[in-house]
Amino acid sequence: MFCKKNIIIIFTLVSILVSCTHSENTKSESFPIVTDSIAIKEINTPVFMYGIPSDSFDLVSGHIKRNGFLSEILLKHGIRMQEIDQVLKNSKSVFDVRKIRSGNNYILFCDRDSIARARYFVYEHDPTTCYVFSFNDSLNITPFRKEIKSEIKYASGTIETSLWNAMIDGGLHPSLNVKLSEIFAWTVDFFGLQKGDNFKVVYEELFIDGKSLGTDKIYAAQFNRTGSSITAIPFIQDGKDSFFDIDGNSLRKAFLKAPLVFSRISSHFSSARMHPILRIIRPHYGVDYAASIGTPVHAIGDGRIISATNEDGAGRMVKIQHNSVYATGYMHLSRFGEGISTGKFVKQGDIIGYVGSSGLSTGPHLDFRFYKNGSPVDPLRVEAPPVEPISDVNKNKFEKIKTVVLSLLGTFN
Numbered sequence: 001m002f003c004k005k006n007i008i009i010i011f012t013l014v015s016i017l018v019s020c021t022h023s024e025n026t027k028s029e030s031f032p033i034v035t036d037s038i039a040i041k042e043i044n045t046p047v048f049m050y051g052i053p054s055d056s057f058d059l060v061s062g063h064i065k066r067n068g069f070l071s072e073i074l075l076k077h078g079i080r081m082q083e084i085d086q087v088l089k090n091s092k093s094v095f096d097v098r099k100i101r102s103g104n105n106y107i108l109f110c111d112r113d114s115i116a117r118a119r120y121f122v123y124e125h126d127p128t129t130c131y132v133f134s135f136n137d138s139l140n141i142t143p144f145r146k147e148i149k150s151e152i153k154y155a156s157g158t159i160e161t162s163l164w165n166a167m168i169d170g171g172l173h174p175s176l177n178v179k180l181s182e183i184f185a186w187t188v189d190f191f192g193l194q195k196g197d198n199f200k201v202v203y204e205e206l207f208i209d210g211k212s213l214g215t216d217k218i219y220a221a222q223f224n225r226t227g228s229s230i231t232a233i234p235f236i237q238d239g240k241d242s243f244f245d246i247d248g249n250s251l252r253k254a255f256l257k258a259p260l261v262f263s264r265i266s267s268h269f270s271s272a273r274m275h276p277i278l279r280i281i282r283p284h285y286g287v288d289y290a291a292s293i294g295t296p297v298h299a300i301g302d303g304r305i306i307s308a309t310n311e312d313g314a315g316r317m318v319k320i321q322h323n324s325v326y327a328t329g330y331m332h333l334s335r336f337g338e339g340i341s342t343g344k345f346v347k348q349g350d351i352i353g354y355v356g357s358s359g360l361s362t363g364p365h366l367d368f369r370f371y372k373n374g375s376p377v378d379p380l381r382v383e384a385p386p387v388e389p390i391s392d393v394n395k396n397k398f399e400k401i402k403t404v405v406l407s408l409l410g411t412f413n
Contacts, residue, residue, distance in 0.1 A: 257300075308342050332357055
């Protein structure tokens with residue numbers, strides 16, 4: 001745990017960073033006070049639940065049964081069918097009762113008498129939204145948005161086996177792993193991380209009723225590898241939130257580092273490899289990513305699909321022409337993505353298929369290929385140029401933000 005001085009510095013720097021990167025068209029936000037612990041939450045004694053004085057009623061909770069009906073629940077607690085029909089009629093534009101999901105929770109607020117009639121029925125539709133059915137003088141349904149609290153947190157870790165394991169071992173929410181993977185997807189090869197590589201990150205995590213909704217904003221992040229360090233600096237340019245390195249180059253590249261998330265390399269690019277099925281030595285002009293069947297495969301860059309067919313040993317394969325120089329191929333798919341066909345244009349990150357084992361394959365994996373001017377090249381050695389660097393007009397503002405970010409990351413190990 002850091003000393004109070006460091007925590008105060010972190011909060012001050014985050015506040016400066018937020019004000020510097022704040023969009024002109026965005027409403028101002030409030031941020032929690034961070035003192036001498038990782039995160040401090042306000043402790044409020046609840047007087048109301050869903051806007052209802054809970055201490056005035058007996059509460060009955062449960063969950064929606066599979067193939068169950070709302071009326072089955074309400075009729076058991078003194079609500080007449082006519083009242084149910086009237087509530088639904090009065091509020092049909094607010095909530096469609098057919099959207100009630102089995103397994104979701106509900107709470108009944110019942111009178112404290114011998115009849116124990118329900119006055120309110122609260123249905124928890126999702127983590128942030130509930131619907132309050134009122135069976136009092138007003139027969140209606142009103143939405144209730146739960147209060148979302150935010151906490152500014154910091155975290156660091158050292159890779160032993162993988163980024164995922166480092167975060168889980170550190171008790172961090174899995175969504176932080178996803179966020180960092182998205183930010184560094186173009187610059188860090190997550191399949192090539194080595195023991196001793198480490199990261200730092202300052203971020204905002206959202207909570208409802210004390211339960212984490214996951215990571216929201218990243219205020220600063222850094223990946224340190226042997227002989228190199230990559231820092232992610234948030235900056236709004238042309239109305240778009242993005243991340244840049246310390247030289248002002250966008251961390252977003254023309255191509256993603258890999259076409260799928262959270263896998264492992266089972267075979268590398270080689271000019272002479274023993275084919276696992278044919279048992280002959282021949283070139284393997286791709287990188288094999290071992291992954292479970294059905295894992296989404298993403299286009300690593302914008303382009304036009306020049307082939308989406310079943311090609312013998314390659315199985316189901318998609319080939320994309322990205323520009324006049326580069327093309328990529330995705331082989332052994334179990335199926336194609338929705339709407340994927342020859343001639344279709346795709347964007348970077350679009351799902352073009354799913355991992356499978358079609359064609360000559362010993363098990364589920366993706367054989368990913370990269371072509372430069374028609375010749376195969378090692379996908380792991382392709383250095384894609386950055387896009388959208390900091391413009392001249394924004395350089396001074398970016399330098400100020402960079403100073404804050406580097407100071408922020410320097411306050412902890």
